[in-house]
Amino acid sequence: MDKHTSEKKVQAGMLVPLLAVDDLFCERDERVLFQNLSFRLTGGQVLQIKGGNGSGKTTLLRILCGLNDNYQGLIRWRGELLANCVEEFRDEMLYLGHRVGVSKVLTPRENLLWSGHLRRQISADEIDVALAKVGLQGFEDSQCFTLSAGQHQRVSLARLLLSKARLWVLDEPFTTLDVRGVAFLENLIGQHSDRGGSVLVTTHHAMAVEGLTELTLGEDRKPRVSLS
Amino acid sequence: MSAVRSTLVGAVLATLRRDLLIAYRRKNDLLNPFMFFVLVATLFPIGVSPEPEMLGEISAGVLWISALLASLLAMDNLFRADFEDGSLELLMLSRHPLYFLVLAKNVAHWLVSGLPIVLVSPLIAYMLNFPEGAYSTLVLTLLLGTPVLSLLGSIGVALTVGLGSRGLILAVITLPMSVPVLIAGTLTVSQTLEGASLSGYLAIMGAMLVASFTLAPLASAAALRVSVN
Numbered sequence: 001m002d003k004h005t006s007e008k009k010v011q012a013g014m015l016v017p018l019l020a021v022d023d024l025f026c027e028r029d030e031r032v033l034f035q036n037l038s039f040r041l042t043g044g045q046v047l048q049i050k051g052g053n054g055s056g057k058t059t060l061l062r063i064l065c066g067l068n069d070n071y072q073g074l075i076r077w078r079g080e081l082l083a084n085c086v087e088e089f090r091d092e093m094l095y096l097g098h099r100v101g102v103s104k105v106l107t108p109r110e111n112l113l114w115s116g117h118l119r120r121q122i123s124a125d126e127i128d129v130a131l132a133k134v135g136l137q138g139f140e141d142s143q144c145f146t147l148s149a150g151q152h153q154r155v156s157l158a159r160l161l162l163s164k165a166r167l168w169v170l171d172e173p174f175t176t177l178d179v180r181g182v183a184f185l186e187n188l189i190g191q192h193s194d195r196g197g198s199v200l201v202t203t204h205h206a207m208a209v210e211g212l213t214e215l216t217l218g219e220d221r222k223p224r225v226s227l228s
Numbered sequence: 229m230s231a232v233r234s235t236l237v238g239a240v241l242a243t244l245r246r247d248l249l250i251a252y253r254r255k256n257d258l259l260n261p262f263m264f265f266v267l268v269a270t271l272f273p274i275g276v277s278p279e280p281e282m283l284g285e286i287s288a289g290v291l292w293i294s295a296l297l298a299s300l301l302a303m304d305n306l307f308r309a310d311f312e313d314g315s316l317e318l319l320m321l322s323r324h325p326l327y328f329l330v331l332a333k334n335v336a337h338w339l340v341s342g343l344p345i346v347l348v349s350p351l352i353a354y355m356l357n358f359p360e361g362a363y364s365t366l367v368l369t370l371l372l373g374t375p376v377l378s379l380l381g382s383i384g385v386a387l388t389v390g391l392g393s394r395g396l397i398l399a400v401i402t403l404p405m406s407v408p409v410l411i412a413g414t415l416t417v418s419q420t421l422e423g424a425s426l427s428g429y430l431a432i433m434g435a436m437l438v439a440s441f442t443l444a445p446l447a448s449a450a451a452l453r454v455s456v457n
Contacts, residue, residue, distance in 0.1 A: 067317060068457050090323040091233070099314025103246075105253040110246065115315075117242030118322035118329075121232045143253070 016079040017042045018167060018198050019064070024073035026059060033059055034217055037073070043166070046189055046199040047213050055218030057202040058098060058171055064200065065095040065169045091119075094165035098172055100156040104145040108136055108155045111144065116162050130161040134184070149176040157181075160188060168192060170201040183208075239324045240332045247336035250309075261302035262344045268294040269352045280357040287356035288366065288417040292410055294352075295345050295374055300399055300406075302341035303381040306333060307389045307452065316389075320456060326449040334375075334382050334445060342374035365420045369413045372433040379444035380405045386451035409436060 019041040026033045033056030041047055049057050062068040064075065066082065066089070075082040077089045102111050109127055116122035131140050134154040139147060144155065153176045160168060168189070174182050186208050189199050193211065201207070234242075251258050272290045273283055310316040319329050349370050350363050358366065384401035388394045416429035 065321060067320065069453075070457060087323050090321055093321075095317065095321055097314050097317050099312070099317070101314035101318045103250060103309065103313055103315055105250055106246070110249060114242050114246040115318050117234050118239050118318060118324065120234045121238065122234075 018078060019200075020074075020076040020079070021064070022074040022076075024060075024063070024071060024075070026056065026063060026071045028056070028059065028070070037217075039215055041167070041198050041200065043196045043198060044193050044211075045213060046193050046201070046207075046209050046211060047215055048207060049200065049202045049215050049217060050204075051202075051217030057217055060217065061095070061169050061171050061200060061202060062097075065093055066090070067095070092166040093169060094159060094163045094167070095169040096156050096159065096171065096173060100152050102144050102152045102155045105143055107141045107143055108147075108158070109140045111155055112158055112162065115159060119163060122162060126162060127158070130158040131155075133161055134158045135181070150178055150181060153177055154181065157185060157188070160192075166197050168197065168199045168201075170199065170203075172202055174203050174205045174207075233323070236324050236328060239322060240328050243319070243329050243332040244336050247333055248339065251305075251336065251340040254305075257302075257305050258340055261298040261341045262348070264301050265294050265298035265345045266348065266352065268297060269356065273356065284357040284359055287353060287358040288362075288414050290356060291349055291353060291358075291366065291370070292373075292413045295349070295370060296377060296403075296406055296410055298345055299342060299374060299377040299381060300402060302337070303378070303385050303398065303402070304394075305341075306337050306382055306385045308385070311389045311455070316452065316456060320452065326452065327445050330382070330386075330448045330452070331441075331445040334379055334448075337382070338375050338378040342378055346370045346374055359421055362417055362421050365417055365426060368426075368430060369416045369433060372430065372437050373409050373413045376409050376433075376436050376440045377406055379440040379448075380409075383444055383447045383451055386448040386455060388455075389452070390455035409433075412436065 017040040021040075022038045024037040025035045037060075039047070049060060051057050059068060063071045066086065077085055077092075082089060101115065102108075106114075108131055109124065112127045112130070113122065113124065116127065128140060131137065134157050136151060136154055136158070139151065144152060147155075153173070157173070173185055177185060182205070189201070189207070189209050192199060193209070269290055272286070276282065276286065307316060310319065320326055322329065346367060349367060353363060353366055381398075381402045383405075384398050387401060388398050391397070412429065412433050416426070416433065419429060420426045
């Protein structure tokens with residue numbers, strides 16, 4: 001059902017998809033992680049990347065956001081090859097990795113001030129509002145080593161609120177979150193999608209997000225004859 | 229909310245401020261290279277000879293070698309923590325050129341690891357019976373040389389940051405590049421003592437600094453991309 005609604009969205013949406021991946025091939029340690037991988041991501045689409053442990057979900061995300069260039073194939077951003085529009089792409093893409101990018105000796109506010117300034121001009125008030133939204137009110141000035149893993153994740157989630165990125169690339173964002181945190185993030189992803197933003201997310205968790213599409217990795221790991 | 233993109237200067241200053249703040253919070257890392265420098269330099273009179281003439285002769289070399297080793301010890305702090313907590317990925321995915329952000333990290337790193345050594349060097353030099361009249365030369369050479377050591381070291385750290393156990397590999401990569409700086413530094417001091425003009429030697433060291441300031445972050449940035457890959 002979900003797949004159908006999103007396909008309709010694809011047709012109704014813009015002609016040029018935000019992200020277009022064609023014939024992606026990646027090999028790691030002499031194991032083929034994926035081959036002939038092609039998909040499109042349009043505005044408003046939420047794509048969940050599934051697959052077992054070691055199936056290459058994280059590698060795929062890192063390839064797509066430009067941290068890993070160990071691949072063959074074509075990746076286009078708004079119809080243009082990724083290599084030709086790196087700056088625009090980085091402006092519009094926000095990647096939250098498995099490692100959350102939160103320095104333990106800094107406070108959440110200091111962490112966000114720095115990562116915010118890497119992207120845009122940002123004020124301390126905006127950060128405080130975002131921190132309150134992710135449930136870290138009262139922790140703004142505690143050094144992060146006093147916070148739990150879930151709270152680190154929440155600091156990282158505050159970046160979603162502070163950014164204007166069109167595409168969110170989220171690697172296992174649910175792992176350390178509590179029940180309320182999960183609901184919050186699902187809600188956030190839904191809102192982002194409603195505003196026309198796209199989300200690429202890996203998780204084993206069954207997401208309650210409307211219009212979710214799925215991509216499963218690791219099904220073509222065994223050698224097989226390709227028909228195309 | 230307005231979404232004014234940050235300027236390059238803003239991003240560089242934010243990175244500089246962040247790294248200085250982290251250094252301030254991690255006072256151990258801040259003190260280690262400094263203490264190491266002082267300790268190594270003070271061990272020489274005990275190990276070699278406490279004779280003032282002897283010490284005076286080797287003092288420039290001792291100070292320079294101590295500074296080199298201390299900077300090597302400090303190098304690991306440059307990218308390691310950022311690599312482990314994922315901040316490095318944020319840095320690399322910023323729209324600003326990694327070159328300038330790496331340069332900002334290098335500057336912050338030198339301010340907390342190199343500058344204290346330069347500042348304390350006259351005191352250690354006095355303790356080692358350093359020849360009078362060459363103090364300003366010593367400080368000047370260290371002031372020009374220690375940033376070069378930091379910048380060159382940063383290439384090595386960027387290359388090895390992704391490795392689990394690094395051991396001596398950082399030293400093996402970094403030390404050969406550092407040798408010319410060591411030679412230039414000690415030579416400047418000894419030659420000026422013999423009455424040679426200072427400006428020529430300082431020009432060479434200045435050239436080294438300019439070259440490494442402009443080129444080393446380029447190599448570090450490229451190495452980081454490989455390490456994070």
